[in-house]
Amino acid sequence: MAKYIIEVRKNWCKSCGICIDFCPKGVLGFDTEGKAAVLDLESCTGCMMCEYRCPDYAIKVEGSESNEAAS
Amino acid sequence: MAVHVQDYLRMHKMPHIWCPGCGTGIALGAVVRAIHNVGYSRDEVIVITGIGCSARTNAIIDFNTFQTTHGRALSFATGFKLTRPEMKVVVITGDGDGAGIGGNHLIHTCRRNIDITTILINNSIYGMTGGQYSPLTPRGSYATTAPYGTVEPSFDICKLAEGAGATYVGRATAYHVTLLEQLVTKALKHEGFSLVEAITQCPIGYGRRNKMKSPTEMLKWQREHAVNVKAAAGMSPEQLEGKFLIGEFVNKTAPEYTKLYQKLIEDAQSKGAK
Ligand SMILES: Cc1ncc(C[n+]2csc(CCOP(=O)(O)OP(=O)(O)O)c2C)c(N)n1
Ligand code: SF4
Ligand SMILES: [Mg+2]
Numbered sequence: 113m114a115k116y117i118i119e120v121r122k123n124w125c126k127s128c129g130i131c132i133d134f135c136p137k138g139v140l141g142f143d144t145e146g147k148a149a150v151l152d153l154e155s156c157t158g159c160m161m162c163e164y165r166c167p168d169y170a171i172k173v174e175g176s177e178s179n180e181a182a183s
Numbered sequence: 184m185a186v187h188v189q190d191y192l193r194m195h196k197m198p199h200i201w202c203p204g205c206g207t208g209i210a211l212g213a214v215v216r217a218i219h220n221v222g223y224s225r226d227e228v229i230v231i232t233g234i235g236c237s238a239r240t241n242a243i244i245d246f247n248t249f250q251t252t253h254g255r256a257l258s259f260a261t262g263f264k265l266t267r268p269e270m271k272v273v274v275i276t277g278d279g280d281g282a283g284i285g286g287n288h289l290i291h292t293c294r295r296n297i298d299i300t301t302i303l304i305n306n307s308i309y310g311m312t313g314g315q316y317s318p319l320t321p322r323g324s325y326a327t328t329a330p331y332g333t334v335e336p337s338f339d340i341c342k343l344a345e346g347a348g349a350t351y352v353g354r355a356t357a358y359h360v361t362l363l364e365q366l367v368t369k370a371l372k373h374e375g376f377s378l379v380e381a382i383t384q385c386p387i388g389y390g391r392r393n394k395m396k397s398p399t400e401m402l403k404w405q406r407e408h409a410v411n412v413k414a415a416a417g418m419s420p421e422q423l424e425g426k427f428l429i430g431e432f433v434n435k436t437a438p439e440y441t442k443l444y445q446k447l448i449e450d451a452q453s454k455g456a457k
Binding site for chain 2: 163
């Protein structure tokens with residue numbers, strides 16, 4: 113089972129593609145409506161970069177301790 | 184438990200007004216996590232802004248917030264901090280707001296070393312009004328007011344703040360978002376005036392006119408042109424040509440303004456002043 117849960121709020125996503133382009137593991141992609149979607153959750157390492165770089169706060173990665181490490 | 188910016192948002196204000204791929208939201212996210220890291224409660228923080236896309240940050244975050252007039256956030260913040268020194272005062276400003284119309288306020292707030300944490304969101308342009316060049320627009324860039332490219336040199340706002348007396352100064356980018364969070368965290372803990380410059384992308388007002396077609400391209404530009412000040416120490420001027428520095432530039436102590444003012448009041452009162 114995947115270690116992390118990624119939630120995308122589709123109604124906040126503005127389809128900029130930043131999360132897709134900078135995910136080091138290719139976890140995200142566009143859905144048929146051009147919104148961010150989780151395509152390969154198993155590969156997620158919980159680095160949080162999609163959540164941190166999403167300008168629209170549309171992504172939430174649950175189950176990662178990265179935040180604590182940064183503080 | 185991990186913090187999410189969503190936990191600090193005014194949900195009824197979402198989705199926000201910024202264009203797709205705008206770096207303003209990325210910078211604000213780092214600021215919100217930094218405030219959370221330091222452990223301040225929502226009620227002891229006030230976020231004061233001026234006017235611009237960068238100033239709209241305080242519409243969506245659930246702290247005490249106050250949007251002032253263009254360029255005057257630091258002046259309002261100075262007055263507020265003097266009357267409520269126990270509050271944690273954060274100012275979010277833009278390159279136009281903070282370095283252009285508010286540049287004079289900025290230098291004098293640096294000079295006083297008042298305990299205010301300022302985040303200057305530098306997207307190289309007046310975003311909200313449609314793309315006029317600012318004092319931080321790189322020379323040669325195109326803007327609505329510079330259709331053939333601007334001939335003016337730009338300020339290094341971090342050097343300017345240092346020269347004017349700021350006691351904590353640093354710079355990061357939207358790409359280097361974790362560094363940005365770290366610098367803002369340290370700036371919040373710092374006693375005295377702190378300025379953190381966040382280089383961000385304005386794909387609509389700046390990128391489109393300057394051969395950067397997408398937000399991703401602009402973030403890659405940040406990645407490729409930023410050099411950490413620690414790494415720069417070992418690099419030659421040729422290697423640093425065309426690059427800009429990120430990291431912590433200034434971290435020093437000096438007497439803080441509200442404390443000096445309080446002491447002045449106490450001394451005067453002990454001598455009979457009312
Ligand atoms: C006194 C005054 N002059 C001019 C304006 C118009 N105005 C609104 S936002 C802005 C520029 C903001 O630029 P910046 O601070 O870089 O913010 P950005 O939108 O790029 O985040 C200007 C000139 C104003 N609102 N008030
Ligand atoms: S104009 Fe620029 S700074 Fe303003 S919301 Fe759009 S992309 Fe962001
Ligand atoms: Mg600007």
